[in-house]
Amino acid sequence: MAALTESDSWTGDHLVEQGLISLSQFDQARRLAEQWNASLIDVLLARNWIDPAEYYRSLSERFDIEFVSIREALPDPDLLKEDDVSEYMRELAMPWRKRDGRIVVATARPGPECILFSRRRWGRDVSFVVTSKFDIHWAVQNVFSDQYSQRAVFELAERDPVMSAQTVFTPAQVLIGWGLMSAATVGLAFAPVATLIAINLLMSLFYFGNFLFKAILIWAGGSHQTGRTREVNAGVRMLRDEDLPIYTVLVPMFREPNVLPIITNALRQLDYPTSRLDIKIVLEEGDTETIDAAMALGLEGIFEIIRVSPSEPQTKPKACNYALRFARGDYVVIYDAEDKPEPDQLKKVVAAFRQAPDHIACVQCRLNYFNRDENWLTRLFTLDYSLWFDLMLPGLERLGVPIPLGGTSNHFRIEVLRELHAWDPFNVTEDADLGIRMTQKGYGVWLIESTTFEEANVSQSNWIRQRSRWIKGYMQTFLVHTRRPLHLVRTIGPLGVLGFVFFIGGTMLSGLLNPIFWGMFAIWAITRTTGFDELFPPALLYLALFNLLAGNALITFIMMLAPFRRQWLELVPFSLTAIWYWVLMSAAAWKAAVQLITKPFFWEKTDHGLSKQTAVEVALATGQTEERAA
Amino acid sequence: MTLLARYAAVLVFATATVLVLALALFLRAHGYTAAGELDLWGRTLLVNAGVMPFEVAATAFPPLPQIAAVGANWLVPDLGPPVLSIVVAMLAAWLVTSWFVMLRNAKFGIVVSLAATTLLAFNPLFLRAASEGSGFVLLNLGIWLLALGLFNLRQFYRVNDMMLVSVALVVLSFSHPFGAVVAVVSIPFLALSVPPDLLEKSPSGVYLVLLFPLVFAILSFIFVNWILTGDALHFLARSETSTAFMSDRNGVVFPSNMLIVAAVAATGFFGVAPIAIFMGVRTWTLRPLLLAIGGLFATLVSAIVYAALLGVVPPLALAIGPAVVIAAACAVHWPRSHDGQRAIILWLAVGLFGGTAILIGDTSLQTRQWRSAAFGRETAPIDQEQVLLAGILAGRKGVLLDAQAAPALIAMRGSADGLLSPDAFPFRMSALRREMNWPIVVVRSKMSPHGSDRVGRAFPELFDDGAPGYRKIFDGSTWRAYQAIGGNRS
Known part of the structure; x- marks a missing residue:
């Protein structure tokens, strides 16, 4: 002391x-x-x-x-x-x-x-x-806003251009794409059946690999983590407040005045010495409604407001890069406006970082939803997130595959983040990209068992907007990191590449391809046409049948397993309705593909605060704030 | 796993493969081949020669052994019947290796792990199952996965154990009709091993997760039958032929009184897996282990009773065989203690003697023949008539035969070359015109247990009266073969 x-x-x-x-x-x-x-x-x-x-x-x-x-x-x-x-x-x-x-x-x-x-x-x-x-x-912000803004946007693109999504397609990628399209066109013109069979075979093999990879991933993820959870919990018990480092918390917000009380109240409840917290509410300069709401809340001294001067692209990573300049902590974490991290999360992360080997530069916590029972979509979204964070990401970690970080609750060693030039402002899933970039640069990610609860989308159109951004970001990430295939193999290893291709590539590609196969199946089932017979020679037919049956069964089954860890088994029956969720996913994937060409850096904004449960959370948080003030 | 442990596991796998394969070849050399394996091999030859469409194999029940056999033969077509034995040996060896690895993971020393693995692998009931073909080995594999899942589920709350149980039910159901019975009767007993809080919270959720793969697999199988044959329940129509060889209702081993069957099964179980009783006594206060043992015991005994009622129970030695696997599961989950290792070895050794007693006590024809061949005595084939017919047909071309009705005949003949299938268009045309123009025609008697084959149905008088221009070259109670007089016809 x-x-x-x-x-x-x-x-x-x-x-x-x-x-x-x-x-x-x-x-x-x-x-x-x-x-x-x-x-x-x-x-x-x-x-x-x-x-x-x-x-x-x-x-x-x-x-x-x-x-x-x-x-x-x-x-x-x-x-x-x-x-x-x-x-x-x-x-x-x-x-x-x-x-x-x-x-x-x-x-x-x-x-x-x-x-x-x-x-x-x-x-x-x-x-x-x-x-x-x-x-x-x-x-300081006033004086340096222009320089900081410039750096926030262009630092990565200038210092490590090959890792930046500023260039959507490199000339080589355009050439390869053009070559493949030309080959397919020539093939379709001169040997249409053989070409279609070849395309069909490639797609079927991709599906098969994708299913197989997911099954392995879930198995690996399911048997992981228990040991670490025990160690981290023991580590937390050993921590003394005076040894805790300064922790920077970035809360980027844009037009979200309604949900501000949730995060401020959740941050107040963190089990971490408040004077060791460096909390920055990061707001866009023109976003007067959120700035006014923040002012009206009369936030105490631990909350600091960073105003990001307007510039393009207007994305969350740019805001975070800007705010990072002012960060004082040894560690930094991003939370969204409607996030409710578990109170002991920061301590768990500090304990994990202290136990982790030196190359671990990021600790990813789990995300899930506080309004899971609100409607069908929130239930499916909860199943999806449980699968992603509770099973798949631990599986990736166990298999040594690069982890695409989730949107929030990823905690970094600040010096590594700065060394890597932080987030890519041109990538609309900047965290996923950063996770892959980190692995390529020799750093690792750990997952720990601490959850941040968020608001699940309650509206399907809003959900499609959000998911289209994620998928577009995955497309950008895939394009960026496959620019140098040999470098990718050298840095993350063959298994890492395979995992990257199936996990990042698979997520976006299956969304794009599914409607094609569903359409063919529906036409065949309704008309019993023999028109597709030529495209399915026996071996391919059996493979396609296997994919159709075993693949869909597997994906549904792993969705059923997803809530097991959290004992939310009442959600299990809803996984039987996942087909419509997949349809939404495909709609989002196609929207993402179109946007990748037309508006690659456009940040498709998700509206928060639509949930009834969020209104309850806001009321609760406001009440607690008032109580505290009184 | 350390490098040394990996080497040891590889060594165990290699040794087990060689031993199981050697046993299979030794038994075959002395005249014993499991009836199911002959059928399987026959169908495999027919599919890979194009005489029988793959659809028939894909829609056969149980599909897993059939698909494995077709796949293996397709990969290594020149190896002949031993390819099946190799597949079976590798599956059995995988099972044995997993016992060894799990014993090592449970912190048993290498000597104790090897000794325990040897006692389990050399249990005569396991050897009996391993030489009975892929169906039985897959069944035992399914029991192993089920046992692992049930032992761990209540202790560790891992999704992996839910997956193990779910997958085990699918493997059991699709590897053998007896396995299907085991899977179905295990359903109520699964509740014993599911964490009680989960069950209390959402029994339907728990059961949905556990049974979804099985239900989906069954529906998928029905769908595949519909797609490939146009009849969703095609496999049911053919199940009688697929399962006929498994039935053993001669009243010697399994009496009609089901209480006695249950008593025989329970006694047999404890004879082979006494370790289960003593583990139960020892872990009286450890409910997860106790309930897992209880669930597995109840599943196996009930399955034997139900299978006996349905007429799909295999010979006693094979029906009780899974108790060896349950004994292995008990060994790897034995609570750690200073005297644990000695106790395990002791009870597994007792189980080995129990298994020997059951094998000797099993009076079914198949087991008697197996015993005889295992002791190096030449045994007569179960279906002598088919052997003779196969000998006559060997090497001949232009043989019209409803091979689907007697795949074992093709296996005995050694090849599907030169066979004409009743599925072929020329046969259907000839049947319509009631004309016969093949060099050799084989027909089954309508008085046989399975009735007429398709040739017999197309030419109803052929078996009894022959056909003009043909002479009888084989005359059996079930089969007759006729050859065209005066040279080849086309």
């Missing part, structure tokens, strides 16, 4: 003298600050025991230094250096302006430490003004 710094002690005494906090609050805050190895002010602000405006004004009186809102009296941009921003954020001190030839430092933490730092950094001849932490963040 670290003792309070001298300036914290002074500040505490001063605040008590001024009647801004009670003695018992001071005692408690001191104990927590010592226990968490945090500053007293961070604890007071994190606990909402003091109003930030009153605190900074009082601080200015205490030190007899002028209070300046540098949001209004903007700093001189020539004094600020982009490379020093992380230092400004850490020390909460930055050069503001020059007065009479002296640099005036704006600080939110005045005291001997700040004087020492400033003199070392800007020379002995400095003077000070007090400002708020919020103002410092705001001012």
Whole structure:
């Protein structure tokens, strides 16, 4: 346990003298600050025991230094250096302006430490003004927003262009595609039956491989994880609060004012010292409704708002890249606006990172839904997610296949994330891409048993929009990582490539191909036509029959197994209706394919807050916030 | 698994394959071939020679042995009947190897694991099953998967165990009619091994997961029958011929009183798997293990009773055979203790003696012949008439024969070359015109247990009266063969 710094002690005494906090609050805050190895002010602000405006004004009186809102009296941009921003954020001190030839430092933490730092950094001849932490963040964002925005968009494309989805199809890919299409056209013109049989055979083999791979994956995933769960839980019990690192939580939001209370309340309930949390609500500058909602919530000091200046593409990864510049943590996690992570998630992740080998750079937690019983779609979506996160991803990890990360609740070592130039803003499933990129760069992903609950889509049209974005992102990811096939084999191994092809390629391709086979089957079943007979010579017929029967049975069966881990067996009968879910998936796949050509970087926005359960969650969260404020 | 353990497993697999294969070849050399295997091999020859369409094999019940046989023969066509024995030997060896590997995984020493595996593999009932063909080996494999799933399900709550149980039910149902009975009667007993909280929460959900693959597989099989033959229940019409050789209702082994059958089955079970009783006693307080043992015991005994009622029960030694596999499952799940290893070896050794006693006590014709051949004595084939007929037909061309009605005859003949099928268009035309113009015609008596074959139905007087221009070259109580007088016809 670290003792309070001298300036914290002074500040505490001063605040008590001024009647801004009670003695018992001071005692408690001191104990927590010592226990968490945090500053007293961070604890007071994190606990909402003091109003930030009153605190900074009082601080200015205490030190007899002028209070300046540098949001209004903007700093001189020539004094600020982009490379020093992380230092400004850490020390909460930055050069503001020059007065009479002296640099005036704006600080939110005045005291001997700040004087020492400033003199070392800007020379002995400095003077000070007090400002708020919020103002410092705001001012830095204002000054550097253009550069940060530029970097957020183009850093990966400039530094590692082959890994960026900015170029949708490379010339080689276009050439190969053109070659295949030409071969098929020539074949259809001169030997139509043989060509169709060959195409049919390729598709049937792909289906067969896909089913086989999924069966192996589920088997591997089912027998995985128990040991790690025990170890991680034991690790959590060994953690001491004072040893916990600073944890950055990024919450990118866009036009989601309604669900904001859910995430803020869930973050307050995290079992993690609040002063060790660096929470950033990342909002688009033009999204006034969400910014207003965030302001209206009167969020306490641990929540920091990052405004992302408008630029194209307007995507979540770009917003995250932008916000990452301001991150102070050793680890960083992304949550969506309607997410409810389990309270001990961050501690579990810290424990997992400490137990993991050095090359593990990401820990993926599981996702599932809090409104699973709302309607047919939410039930199927829950089955789908349970299958994905509870069985398939553990299977991928066990088999050593690159893991396409899920949209949220993926926790990173921040230095690795920065080394990899973070997320690709041109890829609309940036996390999936990052998972593959990480593996190619020699890093690994671990999965742990901690769940973040989200809102499942309740509307089919909204679901198709969301799924079309995911599938389009998978297409982008597939195209990016197959640009250098030999490099891919070298970096992730033959099994990894096979898994990548079937898992990423299979997910998108089966959605595209299914309607073709369903159509043929329906026509045959209704008309009993013999028109397709030529396309199915005996061996192919048996393979197609096997795929039709065993394949569909397998996919339905694994969907039935999906809720087993969570004991949600009441969902099992719904897997028998999965056929319509697959139809929706195919609709999304075709939409994605069209968009890949026409609008590759367009972020198909999913509307959140449509669920009745979400309304309940919001009411609950708002109530708890009010209770806490009272 | 360490490298050494992998080598050991490979060695066990190789040894077991060689031993089971050697046993099969030894038995064949002394005149014993399982009737089911002859039928299977005959159909395989017919399919791969194109005399019988693949659809017939794909729609035959049970389909798994048939598809495995056709596949193996298609892959290695020159190997002849031994290819089936190799497939069977490898399946049996896989089973034996999995016992060894799981014993090692359960932290038993290599010597104890090898000793236990040897005692199980050399149990005469296992050897009897392993030399009875792919159907029985697959049945035992199904029992093994079922046992593993049931032992683990309640303990570990893993989806893998749900998968094991579900897949086991499919393997059992599609490998042998007796297996199908085992799968069906096991359904109520599965509840004993399912975690009680899951069962309480959603019994329908649990059973839907467990039974979905089986139900879907049955529906798929019906669909395949419909697609390929135009009759969804085609396999039922042919099931009598497929299962006839398995029935043993001579009243010696299985009396008509089902209580006595149950008592025989229960006694047999405990004779072969005494380890189950002592494990039950020892794990009295460990309900997951106790209930798994109870469920497996109840399943096997009930299956024998129901199979006896339905007339598909195999000879006693084969019906009780799965108890060896259950004994293996008990051994790998034996709770860890200092005296565990000795106890396992002891009870498996007792089971080996129990298995020997049952094999000796089994008075069915098939088991008697197996015993005789196993002791190196020459045995007469069960169907002597077919052997003689096959000898006459061997090497001849232009033989019209309803081979689907007697696939074993083709296996004995050694080849499907030179056969004409009643499925062929010329035969159908000739039947309509009531003209016969083939060099050799073989017909089955309408008085035989299975009635007339298609040749007999097309030419009803042929068996008794022959045909003008043909002379009888074989005269048996079930089969007769006629040859055209005066040279070849086309």
